[in-house]
Amino acid sequence: MLLNGVPYNERFGDVYFDANDPKAERQSVYASAIDEVKKDEIIIAESGFGFGLNFFVSLKKAQALGKKLHYIACEIEPISTADLQRFYADFSEFRELFCEFISFYYPIKDEILRIYFGDFGILDFYFGAAFAWLQNSDFRADIFYIDGFSPSKNSELFSTDFLALVKEHCAKDAILRSYSCARVFKDALSKNAFIYEKRAGQGKKREFIHARCPEPVAKKHTLNPWFARGNSALAKKPQKIVIIGAGITGLLTAYRLKELGISSVVLEKNPSLKNGASSNLAGLCLPLIHKPSSLLAGAHLRAFLAAISFYKKHSELAPFISFCGAKYIAKNEDEKQRFKEAFLAYPTLFAKNGDEILVKHAVQIAPLALRQFLASRLDLRFGCEVEKIFDSDLRLKNGQKISFDALIIAGGAHSNELIKSYDKNILLSAVRGQATHIKPCYDGVPLSHKGYICAPFSSVQVIGSSFDRLDLDCEIRAGENDENIAKVAQYLGKNVKVLGANAGLRAYSGDRFALISQMHDYQGFCQDYKALLWQKNKVQILPPPRYKKGIFVNTAHGAHALSTAVLGSEIMLDLLLNRPLCISHSLFSEFHSARFLIRKLKKGLEV
Structure with a gap:
């Protein structure tokens, strides 16, 4: 709501900024720190x-100075898209940046x-409470803005405990800025050994706090400390990267690296790209819809x-991509309830019609054609074909050796044994799937019910898919084509003509989460965390996790690889370049290669 023409928050009983010249106030109190x-x-x-407003002012300033800015923020009450659009209608200088922002503004709790x-x-x-944000993050900031209304309205963000967490996320000599000069805030700064001073402000803001963190401190409040990054990060830009596997995951990762000017070599065991689940003619990129409160639902969203x-940002991929939307049709009462909850939680992403839920921005992709483009x-x-991996090189089955300073195992089901050689507790399996190619006979929105139907593509319509954990033979089977047709027969009509099929193996994990992390050191974890069962209710002083330096995994994306592989490639970039993670620590823990081992250690089971 507005109070005297200024955005006002009813929960905290305070305005968001000065009505007279909010941009100048933000520049003076906050963004001016960039100069230092x-x-x-x-x-x-x-x-x-x-x-x-702090963000856009800071981004504009950094851009003018020729600096790259990584901005990390939290908000417990996200502003609606409509309110944001109304507000920024008065700031023409931010129009281009704001349009980019609002195009991808989809808050996930x-x-x-x-x-x-x-x-x-x-x-x-980060969309959530500030304490949870910092406990769930791993960054070190050069500048920290303490914003969030006045201390009298929102005392938590100016407290000693919160500033202790802030300090754990500060780099050496980090600058801290706040519009508040309240005594409670200054006392909290002193108790956390920040060096502070008051500086002259702008307009009605006569003064503000400028503080400095002279020395960084170790993190004490990290959730699941055994899943932290540890002390084996690579140099900022590794020069020799090898990626095992030319499926959608491996090629997307290599393509993203190339965008940053980092070359890599992709090794594929097969003689061409026309093999495996990633060689389907068409597939759907859409999230698995689960209970909104579950981590699995959050991961897929x-x-x-x-x-x-x-996919939107890379116009060169347009020939292989169609933003057509897709719908799920519920098979049972449980799915009906999930769809209802998902729609209520994220109405900007989903539309609901009876037992159906429309994924508004779902994408149809031509995986084989896309891979061929990326590979070129x-x-x-x-x-x-890789036979064995060593510390800094690998040996192929033909005897050739290839050195690396970073290796990413992204070979899908064919890489399972390589991964398990590092830790036998990792639960990975291969699942056979066959998609069927038919003469187009359905012209509605792509759908997923008992099976799925894609939109026609190059005079072919792809439907599917079979799912078999027990049979890993990828020969085409007429019986599975019949099964695929039967699953969606009510939408296809009679006399469906089969034109062909594609069969391949997908890699799945035992808990349905992908495997995306640096590879942990099995022996080190067993030694350092062997007593987790006996430390559940005790203060734990634990060493940082140990990793296999330069070894990473990005696999087990299963049937939703067209979406999860993109996130996997983003996480790989963060790990390789030592950037702040693009996901919460809670979610990263679910992707971590050591999660199966840690679960056993917590239960006191044999590992």
Whole structure:
């Protein structure tokens, strides 16, 4: 709501900023700190995003100075799209940046949304409480904005405990800025050994706090500390990266690296790309719809938003992509309830009609054609089957050795044994699936019911898919074509003509989450965390996790790889380049390669 023409928050009983010249106030109190950081790449964190004015002023300033900005913020009460659009209608200088922002503004509770602004800006936006945000994050900020109304209205963000968390996320000599000069805030700064001073403000804001963190401190409040990054991060830009597997996951990762000027070599065991689940003629990119409160639902929504952002931004991929939308049709009462809850939680993403739910931004993709396009721009080597991986090189079955300073195992089901050689507790399996190609006979919105139907593509319509954990033979079977047709027969009519089929293996994990992380050191984890069963209710002083330096995994994406592989590639970039993670620590824990081992250690089971 508005109070005297200024946006006003009823929960906190306060306005968001000065009515007279909010942009000048934000420039003076906050963005001017950028002038004092002598780096070309800056990380700014903000508690209390609000209408985002601090962000846009800071991004514009960083852009003018030729600096790259990684901005990380939280907001417990996201502003509606309509209110944001009304507010920024008066700020023409931000129009281009705001249009980019609002195009990808889809708040997910207790999760991070990443939005790119060309090659000069990244926004990581956490939608939730500030304490949870910092406990769920791993960044070190060069500048920290303490915003979020006045201490009398929102005392939590100016408390000693919160500033202790803030300090754990500050780099050496980090600058802290706040409009507040309240005594309670200054006392909290002193108790956390920040050095502060008051500076002259702008307009009605006569003075503000400028503080400095002279020395960083170790993190004490990290959730699941055994899943933290540890001390084995690579140099910022590894020079020799090898990716095992030319499925959609491996090629997307290589393509994203190339965009950043980092070359890689992709090794594929087969003689061509026309094999496996990633060689389907058409497939749907849409999220698995689960209970909105579940981490699995959050993971798939987060992956889906990463995917549509990537596909929208890369116009060169347009020939292989169609933003056509797709619908789920409920099979049972449980699915009906899930669809209802998903629609109520995210009405901007879903539309509901009876037992159906429409995924508004679902994408149909031509996986084989897309992979062929990506491969044409990469260093892809066929017939390269990996026999053994060493510390800094690998040996192919033909005897050839290839060195690396970073290796990403992204080979789908064919890489399962390589991954399990690092830790036998990792639960991975291969699942056979066959998609059927028919003469087009359905012209509605692509759908998923007992099976799925894609829109016609090059005079072919793809339907599917079979699912078999027990049979790993990829020969085409007429019986499975019949099964695929039977699953969606009510939408196809009579006399369906089969034109062909494609069969391949997908990699799945035992808990349905993908496997995306640096590979943990099995022996180190067993030694360092062997007593977890006996430490549940005790203060734990634990060493940082140990990893296999330079070894990463990005696999087990299963049937939703067209969306989750994009998020996997983004996480790979964050890990390889030592950037702040694009997802919450809670979600990263679910993707971590050590999760199966940790679960056993917590239960006292044999590992």
